[in-house]
Amino acid sequence: MATVSLDNIRKTFSKTEVIHGIDIDIADGEFIVIVGPSGCGKSTLLRMVAGLETVTSGEVRIGGQRVNEREPMDRDIAMVFQNYALYPHMSVFDNMAYGLKIAGRSKAEIAERVAEAAKLLQLEPYLKRRPRELSGGQRQRVAMGRAIVRKPSVFLFDEPLSNLDAKLRVQMRLEIKQLQRRLGVTALYVTHDQVEAMTLADRMIVMNDGRADQIGAPLEVYANPRTRFVAGFIGSPPMNFLDAGLVNEPASEAATLGIRPEHLQITTGEARTGGIVLYTEALGAETLVHVKLPDGAMVTVRQDSTAALPEEGSAVGLTWSDSDQVFF
Amino acid sequence: MTARDPLAAATPPVKSGRTPAPGMVERRGSGYWLTHLGLIIGLLFVFFPIWLAFVASTVSQPEIVRPPMPLLPGDRFFDNYRKALVSGINAPVALMMLNSLIMAMGITLGKIAISLLSAFAIVYFRFPLRRVFFWLIFLTLMLPVEVRIVPTYEVVAGFGMLNSYSGLIFPLIASATATFLFRQFFMTVPDELAEAARVDGARPMRFFWDILLPMSRTNIAALFVILFIYGWNQYLWPLLITTDPSMNTIVMGIKQMFPAGDDTADWPVIMATSILAMIPPVIVVISMQKLFIRGLVDSEK
Numbered sequence: 116m117a118t119v120s121l122d123n124i125r126k127t128f129s130k131t132e133v134i135h136g137i138d139i140d141i142a143d144g145e146f147i148v149i150v151g152p153s154g155c156g157k158s159t160l161l162r163m164v165a166g167l168e169t170v171t172s173g174e175v176r177i178g179g180q181r182v183n184e185r186e187p188m189d190r191d192i193a194m195v196f197q198n199y200a201l202y203p204h205m206s207v208f209d210n211m212a213y214g215l216k217i218a219g220r221s222k223a224e225i226a227e228r229v230a231e232a233a234k235l236l237q238l239e240p241y242l243k244r245r246p247r248e249l250s251g252g253q254r255q256r257v258a259m260g261r262a263i264v265r266k267p268s269v270f271l272f273d274e275p276l277s278n279l280d281a282k283l284r285v286q287m288r289l290e291i292k293q294l295q296r297r298l299g300v301t302a303l304y305v306t307h308d309q310v311e312a313m314t315l316a317d318r319m320i321v322m323n324d325g326r327a328d329q330i331g332a333p334l335e336v337y338a339n340p341r342t343r344f345v346a347g348f349i350g351s352p353p354m355n356f357l358d359a360g361l362v363n364e365p366a367s368e369a370a371t372l373g374i375r376p377e378h379l380q381i382t383t384g385e386a387r388t389g390g391i392v393l394y395t396e397a398l399g400a401e402t403l404v405h406v407k408l409p410d411g412a413m414v415t416v417r418q419d420s421t422a423a424l425p426e427e428g429s430a431v432g433l434t435w436s437d438s439d440q441v442f443f
Numbered sequence: 444m445t446a447r448d449p450l451a452a453a454t455p456p457v458k459s460g461r462t463p464a465p466g467m468v469e470r471r472g473s474g475y476w477l478t479h480l481g482l483i484i485g486l487l488f489v490f491f492p493i494w495l496a497f498v499a500s501t502v503s504q505p506e507i508v509r510p511p512m513p514l515l516p517g518d519r520f521f522d523n524y525r526k527a528l529v530s531g532i533n534a535p536v537a538l539m540m541l542n543s544l545i546m547a548m549g550i551t552l553g554k555i556a557i558s559l560l561s562a563f564a565i566v567y568f569r570f571p572l573r574r575v576f577f578w579l580i581f582l583t584l585m586l587p588v589e590v591r592i593v594p595t596y597e598v599v600a601g602f603g604m605l606n607s608y609s610g611l612i613f614p615l616i617a618s619a620t621a622t623f624l625f626r627q628f629f630m631t632v633p634d635e636l637a638e639a640a641r642v643d644g645a646r647p648m649r650f651f652w653d654i655l656l657p658m659s660r661t662n663i664a665a666l667f668v669i670l671f672i673y674g675w676n677q678y679l680w681p682l683l684i685t686t687d688p689s690m691n692t693i694v695m696g697i698k699q700m701f702p703a704g705d706d707t708a709d710w711p712v713i714m715a716t717s718i719l720a721m722i723p724p725v726i727v728v729i730s731m732q733k734l735f736i737r738g739l740v741d742s743e744k
Contacts, residue, residue: 194638198633200636202640203658204657213643
């Protein structure tokens, strides 16, 4: 168990700076999700914490100790890779035991710790199998087991669920969360999936092009996105952006007004703006109504499926409350 | 049987396809027999010289030179082979086979070890002039032994390695082909595997031993077969550097058994030697083939 601190971390690949200074203090036992589109540097950041990439400038501290120059094995971390990176010629048991074997632990201790992890992950029947004889979800568990047996202070996850199908992803997401809670280990988790970020994180780092646009608890980031990028990236369907001038908002100097789809209401009364319904998507519990505004901008309204459904091609009025709007 | 074999149980359509309607049998049957006939004729064609050599090694000298040549084995099998193995013509064949075995194994193991290590260095380490070294190794592909044989002879003679196993083995160990093969294989191994090993605390050589080497075993088995035959069949190089009959290898030894000028050749013994020279490569191919196939099945993804 340990705290992790990143202090103005920068990374340069042959003159191109890809990480432009990231600061965060992670508390012991906290679950931090690094989320962002591909190419934003989130994996690079994680790999710098792991010690697989050198840190160009800044300081990484784990448990208060500077670890910039330490090899991964000396950082007291464990990492789960996207493609699991299981050793194909070793049994599940040997895969999990390999790190302990190198560390020179006794046979009895290795057997005990592997058995413990296998029980936790329900891998006991598969210990003698090779990775290729396992399903995707089971391989994922073995990769987690390999991390658990080391009893590290920090778990690092590099998009661990992106190779699984949608249903399994939801299930493993829950398992990871439970596991982290039970073990109380600090965790850093990289993903491009904002749903994973919202559900797993105690706090999340939203990265955009090598910068941390916002760091905060998921709901806080959702409610008060600091930049337009964060607003558009977190939330599905994304936040609507309206020309602030169009809706007569002279109070603000900002050019853009952001409003979440669920905060827009179709109204027959006094409307703040209006448009033509292009098409509607009924998803069961909710319905998405896509409306084209007079200036050509598209907005999405998320409404309860019990609400009256406007006809496609009809003109509707839109309204929202001031407390839900955000300016950029 | 069926219960133990899930594949057979799970694929009834294939099984029923094997017992087709009566009309199908005839058509499929003729093709079946035709291909087999073709293969059998080809096999006989290739096998005939070997059969002749075997027949010649079991008869007496006068029987060979008197036409027509015999086509069925004679009664001198044990006499001829004993004579070949124990006394031979210049050197006993048993000794020549031992020399050949040491040379072939030395070349094979040396080549595999060196090329594994150099491929490991080239793929996994960033050092100055890495590409240059790779291309230098690659360049030697274009220079076969025969081209560089005179300078190599000079060097080996200078080290006093004529008529020695080290002289037979060392100049032939460097192998661009094997290095290249292992390099290509190592590049297909995902980077994450090396990184996972690093996180697990494995130093580079530990990673090499514990992970890379076991993963390469099918390639090693295939190379072993190819390189053993390459080493066993070396002719020009041993001919050049071994003047002492006790250091002769069997492939060059056969040639040296041929008579010079008007001497009469002891063909039965020469043929017995040829047959004996074929046995070790055949054993290697057959035994390694099993390992090779098992390896293929094991590492199937």
